[in-house]
Amino acid sequence: MSDSTVAAANAGGAPKVAKISEAIIRIAGNSQDGIQAIGGFLARLAGRSEQEVMTFMTIPSTISGGPSIFQVRIGSGEVLSSGDEADVLLCFYQHSYEDHIKSLKKGGIVLYDSDHIEAKPEWQKDYHHLGIPISGLTVEAIGGTAKDKGKNIYSLGLIAKMFDLNLPKLEKLITERFTGKDQSIVKNALAAFHAGYAHSLGNVLETFKFVDSQSKDGHQVVMNGNEALGFGLIAAGVRFGAGYPITPWSDIMELLRRELPKYGGSFIQTEDEIAAISMAIGASYAGRVAVTGSSGPGISLKTEALGWAIMAEMPLVIVDVQRGGPSTGMPTSIEQSDLNIACFGGHGDSPRVVIAPADVEDCFYSAIEAVNIAKKYSVPVILLTDQGIATRIEAFREPNLEKVCQDISPTFEPVADHKPYDLSKPDGITQHLPPGTWIQSGKYPIVTGLEHDELGHPTGSPKLHMQMMAKRRKKLQALGATLPTPKVYGPPEGNVLLVGWGSTQGPIKEAVDRARAAGDSVSSLHIKHLNPLPPGLENIFAGFNHVLVVEMNDEGLYGFGQLGGLLRSRFCDPKIRGINKTDGLTFKVKEILERVKTNVAEGLRKH
């Protein structure tokens, strides 16, 4: 709460109302407590109130149960990350209390269920404790047993009171959420919510009110990254997909399975990952860019088929929602360790396109960009997101869907003649004609994984192999030349340049803001197009003494993460070094700043 901190105890006074511009609320409990629902309501409310919001959650990879947290940061200004330290911790169990109290900033509020938690005296002086028998009061409000759901909604009422949240908007959200189910469920939810809202906050001497956010044009929509990506694919005109369930990709396939039939499309759940990509490639061949996706282990399985699509020059979108690897790894942890497989995975020289969205909104637009590149360059495009973006909720400006939505239906105009792998094209771009197209010369093309001639028939000619290899490379070089050079955040010259990709954009930018506020010369650069890389990066790097690549992956055998290694091999620049970690949790701003300090000191020694 940057504009105000919790007031010190002010004996006997009526609670004051402090104006704040943002708040970070961490909710800790078990995975069945519905804490995501509280976070979801808060996020959606923020979206409807034209505020910015970002959430962060951890879920256990157990089938049922286990500790889970949901953190939501709501702000009237720009919210770049889910925040380092919470202002309020809402906790349901002793373990939630003990494990997460340290994530609370000094002087922050612990709102705890006193039916399950015994507060520790030694923490009372650092944190403002507020014990409420949440479980008991929920039962009192709506009946049932303490095990029943409802305490999450009761707690939402408490939070609504504490932050003076818009009551009618929240009531509407709750009603919308539970409508369609049994009427008594809506009634119970509202009863629990009102009971929580009416409960006295006792010794809290201050409640809060968000300052009005600067008015923005248009409405905001609130969703998580997987939803944004799925809807982006639909907007892009994708009407066929195939996949196999794997965390954290499954949400996207569930969404597409549910939604595509409305548009006359289909999403097929296949017997395995290989069948999924094969079916998607088959559908792409049949005339319209199709999609498949997975997470790490499934991407490994798909790579042979991916190689075929590169060889046959077939358009395709492959989503990789990264998680902790290698192997089954850490299924519910955040990691950015699939950059190498995305850019280089597979046998042989197999150039493909890799795009990594930076946030939830970017998932929507990157999906459209991926489809258009796949179609235009007749090439597989990998959309590399991660568990962090996939599950976090953000509010963003509603896209103009009428303008954004596109139709990519194939046409089957007869042609006089056709050579899909025409070598005379200087940019090397192939355009296939889908089956169903009448070719009047009577010469029909074959698509194949064998090296081939211009019509797709197999060849053993070394010359053709070299020419076709160059063709597949050249078209991506052509694409690379059209990509925009990313903009430096902060001054274009200085001491340290932080380079990032994917979900770390927010914390990196925030680290730049904080470092600059402290007088340090730090800027950042976010690279979204990973393969091919955009032009002009070397000129940007030239303006800094240190180029530190911040990534959530291992520093590798030689001390560089995966993007770090790629940039080093591309630019041969020894000042490119890495800040890496693999703890499965999103980067904290503080963490980045500390690592920058030690890294720069080390770098100077090495120079």
Next chain:
Amino acid sequence: MSQILTDAPQSPKVLPIHVPTAEERKGLSKKEVAADHPTWCPGCGDFSVLALYFKLIEKRKMWHEKITTVAGIGCSSRFPYFVQAHGAHYIHGRALPFASGISLSRPDLHVFVFGGDGDAFSIGGNHFNHTARKNIKMTYCVMDNWVYGLTKKQTSPTSPLGFKSKTDQWGAIDYPINPMKQAIAAGATFVARTTHTNPNHVLQMMEAAMDHDGFSFIECLSECVEFYEGAFDASNPRKGGVFNLIPADHDVTNEMAAYKLADEPFPGRFGIFYQVKKPTKNTKETEINKSMQEKVKGLKDWQILQKNFDRMK
């Protein structure tokens, strides 16, 4: 070069040509359907399967653009190169899911898949089972030669016990797959067996398979003269064998009877073992689409998406 780079890709030039109506267009001749000269060894059984596929196209007056020939990897999987029509030569064992992608998104096409026993029952075994059980509309013709030919004589999943190959010098020890049983058990709705030495029968089976609305599977014995010569002599009357048709009184809808027929020792029976009418996945998906589209009737695609976004405000 940047000028060229930013240009949109040129679509192939469409000439102002007269598109004949269906009545005006004639069926294709064998010459018009044949493409590359097959690379198979002289005497290979696959030649006759190809010739009969041409005959099928000719007889049923199919046009180039309406046929899609798909294959995986193996000698027989070279098939699409020899057919003058849209076609795909995909990776080993995965021709069926590739073909499913075409079939499910393009109801206007005839999808034919050709392949060998390794493709169908070894590396692609999983896809065989699932494509069959989902009853995805296509015709799958497995040219079974009981050996890996392209890689020069290794044991295949249909090699009989005792077959001496480079990977079983002392004779195959693994029990072979029975393709008929495999297909029936997997839920294929059309299961037939034929042999390359009886061209009329092959064509008959191909026609019946093509007319079947669903996943139609044909096992066509196709001798590998190089690595398994004489494998099917016992089924060839010209070599002193017998070609026994399915008994006339066999009820093709009787799964147990079909299974029993499939259990007969080689040369066994030839013809349609099993055929039932079941809704295809293609039909079921279309039905889902119809009912879902009913709910958004009259809306443009962007308006359907807008409804989702309105709920996320």
